[in-house]
Amino acid sequence: MARRLVFADVAHQYSVAPVADAPVCVVELVPEEGSGARAVEYLRQGDTVARAVSALDATGGATALDPPAEPLATWAGTRLNEDFTAYLRTALAAPGQAPDADSGDESLEALGPVMLLRTHAGEQQPYTEVLMCTRIRAIGALFVRVAQFGHSVDSDLGELVTAAFKHRTELEDFVRVEGNAYRGYEKDIEIEEKVTLIDDASIWSLTKSMWTAVENGDFPGFITDPGYELTRWHFVQHNFEVLAPDDEVGHYAFQENLEGKYRLKMKKFSKDSLRRVETFRKGLEIPGADFEDYLAREFPDLRFRRLPGFRRTKFDINVQSVTTGHCFGIETDEVTLSDTTGRKMRQVETEYLETRRHAGMDATSIDTELSRLTSLVEAHLARLGIAAERGLYSKLSFLRDCSQPADR
Structure with missing residues (x-):
């Protein structure tokens, strides 16, 4: 069962002005054995280590980025991990362009752990659970299932993330407002x-x-x-x-x-x-x-x-x-x-x-x-x-x- 952590501008979840050029990054996490569904999933810093990273373009197409030289935790409690930020700065730079130490910092600062996708393969009908981030603490982030959808076996990453974003508003105010969560x-x-x-x-x-x-x-x-x-x-x-x-x-x-x-x-x-x-x-x-x-x-x-x-x-x-x-x-x-x-x-x-x-x-x-x-x-x-x-x-x-x- 594949797990993908989606980092995006929090404007995807909250009514705030979007930050120009903020990327959507999809981080492949360690897969999970078995096929059990989850109502909630809790990720501590060590659970956010990237196995692979992709970026979505404006049309929803996914491009695989060069992988980090070594395993990197992506989220450090209150912000992106510094080493992962440096990696993204390089990986997202235009071909042939040397990244500036401060290049893209504003767009990267806009990112938060917005969504977690759990894709169940090996089923008669493959399906993906959409879990939206509902709580962030220094010790970790909590995600709650708002929807799930079926799809074909050969659906690519961009299609899955685009479909998940369409479902993200289900139970929206029970997820993004902690006082409504129960x-x-x-x-x-x-x-x-x-x-x-x-x-x-x-x-x-x-x-x-x-x-x-x-x-x-x-x-x-x-x-x-x-x-x-x-x-x-x-x-x-x-x-x-x-x-x-x-x-x-x-x-x-x-x-x-x-x-x-x-x-x-x-x-x-x-x-x-x-x-x-x-x-x-x-x-x-x-x-x-x-x-x-x-x-x-x-x-x-x-x-x-x-x-x-x-x-x-x-x-x-x-x-x-x-x-x-x-x-x-x-x-x-x-x-x-x-x-x-x-x-x-x-x-x-x-x-x-x-x-x-x-x-x-x-x-x-x-x-x-x-x-x-x-x-x-x-x-x-x-x-x-x-x-x-x-x-x-x-x-x-x-x-x-x-x-x-x-x-x-």
């Missing part, structure tokens, strides 16, 4: 599996170990979210169980913030399960931290009992599936009860977060990918020799187990 399926529903640690373990060391494993390719089909790989959290939480009515039972929790206000997290579930209703109220002012008074006033038809509060520290590795575009959290947390017992629970939660918008989005694969991710977490824990139990054991069940049985 869709969350199943509104107000938390979808989450739990792996409860039986052995004592440092959750920080475990998080770093799993993060390294994902980066090293030990979680096949998953990559970390570029520029948002790790997030760290801390909560002080005051907990209440909803006892009645039956269709409202669940767990309400007040989480403190530094402004002296609270966020109320409301979960509705009759038993520990993969899916639970989860909604929030934010920015609450509760004088004297009188949570009972607030609940009685705001939810007069519900019956509550107070459970122990706790402190919670959580380290999240944010990952996404390259085949489905679904984004997940690998969330390692440690809960410490605020009562005199100081009892602890440590878990690794795998949670569906959202889906990166792409051609061929499919919500039916969420559960399968979540389960596969949880299995990879289990395997990693086993390699570390950490005993754990996979299930759906919730914080509410933990608090119940630490308290006297409710009088129902």
